[in-house]
Amino acid sequence: MLGLMFYKFLSDKTLETFVNTSGAKGTEAEVVQAYEEAYESYGDSLIKMIQNVLGYYVLPQHLYQTWLKDIREGTFELEFFHMGCYSVVVLKVKFVNVY
Secondary structure, eight states, X not given: OHHHHHHXXXXXXXXXXXXXXXXXOSOHHHHHHXXXXXXXXXXXXXXXXXXXXXXXXXOGGGOHHHHHHHHHHTOOOHHHHHHHHHHOOOOOOOOOSOO
C-alpha cells in the first residue's frame, strides 16, 4: 500500500512539473490529456525536461491517474502496474549528511 501511495506521489509530481513548465491548465483529467498530447508531440525532449527538474519521470501511459481512468473504463490490466513501476527512471539519488 505504501508503495502505491509513493507511486501516486511520483505521478503527481510529474504532472505538477509538466503544469509548471508548460502552463497547462484545467482539471486533472485535462492535464493528463495535455501531458499525453505533449508527449506525442515532443517525446524525448519533454521527458528530458521533466527528468532534469525532478530526476525522474513517469510516462503518460504509466501515470497513477491513467491507471484510475483505465480501472473505471474496465481496461486496466495488472501488467500496466508492473510496467509502470519499472518505467520510473531515477537519474540522481543524493544522500546528504548520511552517517
